[in-house]
Amino acid sequence: MQLTRITGNRLWILGAYLVAAAALFSAPLVFSDFRLNLLAKFLAFAIVALGLDLIWGYTGILSLGHGIFFGLGAYAMAMYLKLEASGGKLPDFMGWSGLKELPLFWMPFENFGAAVALGILIPALLALGLGYFTFRNRIRGVYFTILTQALVIITTTLLVGQQAFTGGTNGVTGYSTLLGYSLASPETKRVLYWVTVAVLIGIFILCRYLTGSRFGKVLRAIRDGENRVRFIGYNPAVYQMVIFTVSAAIAGIAGMLFVLHVGIISPSMLGIVPSIEMVLWVAIGGRGTLIGAALGAILMNWAKSEFSTAYPEGWLFFMGAMFVIAVVFLPKGVAGLFQWRGKDRKKWLPAWARGSGGKLRTGEKEGSVPQG
Amino acid sequence: MRKGLFYQFALLIVAVSMVLAGCGANNEPASSGTNAPQESSASGGSDNGEIKVGILHSQSGTMAISETSVIDAEMMAIEEINAAGGVLGKKIVPVLEDGASDWPTFAEKARKLISEDKVATVFGGWTSASRKAMLPVFEELNGLLWYPVQYEGLEASPNIFYTGATTNQQIVPSVTWLLENRGKKVYLLGSDYVFPRTANLIIKEQLKAEGGELAGEEYTPLGHTDYSTIISKIKAADPDIVYNTLNGDSNVAFFKQLKDAGITAEDMTTLSVSVAEEEIRGIGVDVLAGHLAAWNYYQTTDTPTNAKFVESYKAKYGADRVTADPIEAGYTAVYLWAAAVEKAGSTDVAAVKEAAKELEWDAPSGKVKIDGETQHIYKTVRIGEVQADGQFKELWNSGEAVKPDPFLKGYEWAASIQQ
Numbered sequence: 102m103q104l105t106r107i108t109g110n111r112l113w114i115l116g117a118y119l120v121a122a123a124a125l126f127s128a129p130l131v132f133s134d135f136r137l138n139l140l141a142k143f144l145a146f147a148i149v150a151l152g153l154d155l156i157w158g159y160t161g162i163l164s165l166g167h168g169i170f171f172g173l174g175a176y177a178m179a180m181y182l183k184l185e186a187s188g189g190k191l192p193d194f195m196g197w198s199g200l201k202e203l204p205l206f207w208m209p210f211e212n213f214g215a216a217v218a219l220g221i222l223i224p225a226l227l228a229l230g231l232g233y234f235t236f237r238n239r240i241r242g243v244y245f246t247i248l249t250q251a252l253v254i255i256t257t258t259l260l261v262g263q264q265a266f267t268g269g270t271n272g273v274t275g276y277s278t279l280l281g282y283s284l285a286s287p288e289t290k291r292v293l294y295w296v297t298v299a300v301l302i303g304i305f306i307l308c309r310y311l312t313g314s315r316f317g318k319v320l321r322a323i324r325d326g327e328n329r330v331r332f333i334g335y336n337p338a339v340y341q342m343v344i345f346t347v348s349a350a351i352a353g354i355a356g357m358l359f360v361l362h363v364g365i366i367s368p369s370m371l372g373i374v375p376s377i378e379m380v381l382w383v384a385i386g387g388r389g390t391l392i393g394a395a396l397g398a399i400l401m402n403w404a405k406s407e408f409s410t411a412y413p414e415g416w417l418f419f420m421g422a423m424f425v426i427a428v429v430f431l432p433k434g435v436a437g438l439f440q441w442r443g444k445d446r447k448k449w450l451p452a453w454a455r456g457s458g459g460k461l462r463t464g465e466k467e468g469s470v471p472q473g
Numbered sequence: 474m475r476k477g478l479f480y481q482f483a484l485l486i487v488a489v490s491m492v493l494a495g496c497g498a499n500n501e502p503a504s505s506g507t508n509a510p511q512e513s514s515a516s517g518g519s520d521n522g523e524i525k526v527g528i529l530h531s532q533s534g535t536m537a538i539s540e541t542s543v544i545d546a547e548m549m550a551i552e553e554i555n556a557a558g559g560v561l562g563k564k565i566v567p568v569l570e571d572g573a574s575d576w577p578t579f580a581e582k583a584r585k586l587i588s589e590d591k592v593a594t595v596f597g598g599w600t601s602a603s604r605k606a607m608l609p610v611f612e613e614l615n616g617l618l619w620y621p622v623q624y625e626g627l628e629a630s631p632n633i634f635y636t637g638a639t640t641n642q643q644i645v646p647s648v649t650w651l652l653e654n655r656g657k658k659v660y661l662l663g664s665d666y667v668f669p670r671t672a673n674l675i676i677k678e679q680l681k682a683e684g685g686e687l688a689g690e691e692y693t694p695l696g697h698t699d700y701s702t703i704i705s706k707i708k709a710a711d712p713d714i715v716y717n718t719l720n721g722d723s724n725v726a727f728f729k730q731l732k733d734a735g736i737t738a739e740d741m742t743t744l745s746v747s748v749a750e751e752e753i754r755g756i757g758v759d760v761l762a763g764h765l766a767a768w769n770y771y772q773t774t775d776t777p778t779n780a781k782f783v784e785s786y787k788a789k790y791g792a793d794r795v796t797a798d799p800i801e802a803g804y805t806a807v808y809l810w811a812a813a814v815e816k817a818g819s820t821d822v823a824a825v826k827e828a829a830k831e832l833e834w835d836a837p838s839g840k841v842k843i844d845g846e847t848q849h850i851y852k853t854v855r856i857g858e859v860q861a862d863g864q865f866k867e868l869w870n871s872g873e874a875v876k877p878d879p880f881l882k883g884y885e886w887a888a889s890i891q892q
Contacts, residue, residue: 134588135584270600271605406581
């Protein structure tokens, strides 16, 4: 009886996912080019949110530096696109800045495959490096978060300061083609949109797999009691490094897709504010649930776009109000709303007071006793 | 424990419907897929006796303080034109969007204005970064952008009209004037971004060609506020002139600290290219009095149109408000566009561009003319000195409007910059 009911539910969920995927794939039939372009950008953000949720929602590591990983991926793609648009000549901003020939580190980006590989590898390696020096030394919690912020400042300062090599505050823009296909043509845009949907679904499945596996159980165990995990005989640092690296690689992929849709990357996209915004998407969507994180990214960016159009003078106040309301009334984010429907929840209590399950716990309360 | 499968399902349904409803909002079903770029410009934003135009500046973020004044000027021009009967007998309806001092946002909003709102033209941008971000969008969708701020040149997009000065209408003549009147040793100080870097690249070539001497070159990050080290370096280098391309708040810090270090305008000439009437209010007249600036327009510029312009601007927005070069350029842009539309008899981008060629208008800054080739405008160069009342006294002007030369083709020494 119990078993069949669960199987039935499983089917329902699988069906819903399929409907969602089909809806996303068929969006170009309904949307104008502009709306499709916006949606594609939001989906790229949803990919970052998935990666962030892996480390924050499931492992309890708060990174306020995912803008860099996103940005490094974006710059890798931008460098390739810029070189292709320059057609063998020096990119325009290098000329203005007095460079006479292409810097060595730009060379690999002439090749699309290499650029994509580097767009994933560079963020991943940077994350691995940061993880190696922090997690192994048991630097965690607030200290780790501060380090990620420092990394953001270093990276943006470097990008702004080295104008000749990076385009400075302007960033890199002015692309024309991707592998010979015009980026301006609606067909290319539609294909890129479908690629983005496919990548989003692929990464969603990867994240589902990771979080559902034994590996994912260890991650949640680290979140809820890192010392206990260590006493059992696991090495949390290895798990943290791996998941942080995966998360950064996902952000890099999202960055590459972002550039293809938006047509510009500048240091402002990987600064402190965007990095914090990314965390807010996850918080508002509901951390610890993959669908919540992805939904949060789409919802928040859609709201930003709509509010700023409707109230160009006061939209920031609306966004602020949304954050406050979400934090006060939806401690588990939008996804948490639906948890209240669960029949074994004490629905009259706010989420923090219910304390059962431990599924959505922050894990920052090191050593606290899980009650679930 | 089973994770609540029911809520997951419900959440998914809501997720899908939200995404679809959200992104589909304001979306007419007919405008899907087939929306070719040509159509958006051909329809030109004129329906029901109205012509829609976009206004895309930063209304939030660090640039808002500068850009909101330009919005005011553009809105005022639109109101004036509407009061006088509109364009082609139709009312101009502005669509405001916030670029939020964020370059990708400028690109997104430009795309929205052209392809969703189908505006006839867009007035917008301030920083070079925002223009560079919008440029590919306007070229892709064949839109029309009027950009109102002086900039570093080396650009001439077929889809942009530049109503601010290019380098040969501000920087180059001011350097020549300084070398002739204030000395030969020049120290270059700027914020670290594309405009100062490019401007100084040009100035260095010019110094070589015109017998100047480079005393030093320094860049500070945008928003930098500690200039004590740099002022010591300047003191050590002892230049005749500091050519200042600092932007925004940095100017406040630099000029205050310069005064604290005991250096006045009598001891050393500074010429700024980003300090106008509005910035003087922010920095303080007491520290700026006597220092120089190069622009194409001052509130004190003596033309018949300007008297009326200043009067209406103050009447509309408050007696304490001041006009300045980018404000005037934004105001001029709206009038030039309206004149071009009248002449073309349509808002079609190609027709407007054709009609705009060699179009003349009596702007507050004097007679301006659109250069058909580069889509920049002829402007009079003016060097001014800050007075005790916060206004500029004009020390020199170019007499006639200077032909724009964004790629400095008319200057032999600039050959290495043109590439």
